[in-house]
Amino acid sequence: MLKTSIIPSFCLDGKRVNCVPVKSFNTRLKEHIHSTGSHLCVGLDINPEALKMNYSTLDDLKSHTRKVIDATADLAAVYKPNMAFFERWGSEGVKWLEETMEWIGDSALTIGDAKRGDIGNTARQYAASLFNYFGFDAVTVNPYMGRDAIEPFTQDSEKGVFVLCRTSNASAGDFQDINSNGETLFESVAKLVKKLNSNDNLGLVVGGTSATEISQIRKVVKDLPFLIPGIGAQGGDLESSFKSGNTDGIALINVSRGIIFAGDLSAKAIRKEAKRYVEIMQSFK
């Protein structure tokens, strides 16, 4: 984390100095999931409205974040801080994110859920921010501007990039389902991502709301990891999403609110819910 206050310009190329690259991100993720036995990604989307009466200051949000991490440290394969929830508080929020990254430490991998989508020099600044400054292992990226918006993030093979493909929100189909010559936009995105995966560090964000679409995308990209959000507190969608996604490639299941605001918001309730998700997924194998 927070490597230096001024990052030397070589970092912008995603290259390392005095440092031998070890393994690609997709290999790291696969090995990490195998060694932990967990496909669970815990989304850190912590806002005061959800904490209700248990919140009065930013310190309360920090304290809850730490509680979630402590309660799930041996259960979460990955943590996914959602940038918006930190940025909302300006520079103080960014400090909270810095602290969060330190609390997570090396026990889990981290995905910066930023959904950035910009090009060239701007995308390189975002990559420098997310990979070099905050130290995320992977990020989420938006493909609307084409390959220019993806490639600046893929230069360091150890760092991963999950590109939005078919998302889980109600209006996802407004554009993603547009069909041209028998191919949907989300299938076109999957094909381009497959083509760009020369460093073995690309994956896709595929919403957990339709097992049919997950299977459809799995046919296009056999072995790329899927980050699957949109799973509710119910096991139904979880089972079909997991089984459709976790075939040749890894499925990483994200749960945010269902875990971080579980029950009475106690460490015990949070841990119980995280454990339930991990065990349900283990039962599918």
Add this chain to the structure above:
Amino acid sequence: MLKTSIIPSFCLDGKRVNCVPVKSFNTRLKEHIHSTGSHLCVGLDINPEALKMNYSTLDDLKSHTRKVIDATADLAAVYKPNMAFFERWGSEGVKWLEETMEWIGDSALTIGDAKRGDIGNTARQYAASLFNYFGFDAVTVNPYMGRDAIEPFTQDSEKGVFVLCRTSNASAGDFQDINSNGETLFESVAKLVKKLNSNDNLGLVVGGTSATEISQIRKVVKDLPFLIPGIGAQGGDLESSFKSGNTDGIALINVSRGIIFAGDLSAKAIRKEAKRYVEIMQSFK
């Protein structure tokens, strides 16, 4: 700017308390451009690599930012800080953005070039960050996730939203040009944005690299403002972009590097170049 350290939750709804809304963003922009006589948006994308030998610390970047604002305060209708260039430096960079917003003050409108593209609760956090915390007058937004990614930003009619439509980068066509039933994806985006404009605060980002596409989009959305980036130091594209875009709706022309790193990086060189752009555009009318 920086309204409070903890933002009350009512701000998340984009509603004002003890404050009567005055005018829609699109009206504010139009009146501001008419009163200043300038269609120039100065993009603040300030990175150390471009400053070369004139840079050694973050204070040098701050100093250059202030120099640009002081030199162009009566010429720029709008400033567009690019979030990536500030985020690269973590919490210190966010402080620099806070200072930048204070330096700009009320003389110009501001667009937060964030290109955020997320939904529901997450989009509301981003809106709270950009509108309420930093105090931007408008933001740029990415439409890949559909209307869910746009609507949370449009609730306050005084605040503007420029949705990415046809961008100016080399790979813009990877997805934006996909044609379904005779309509390109970027035309579909323009149509949806037109439909969502019930608060008169939506506009489009349309790259300045093709006058044909600008005209094509102008046919779909007659009176929406266009934010046009991608204009080089040459007047050629500027003329065709301006004339194609500035018809029934306003065209706002963004120039970043051409101004902020002009000549020998002196205030004089920066001002001269900004003035040149303003005067060229005035000559088109």
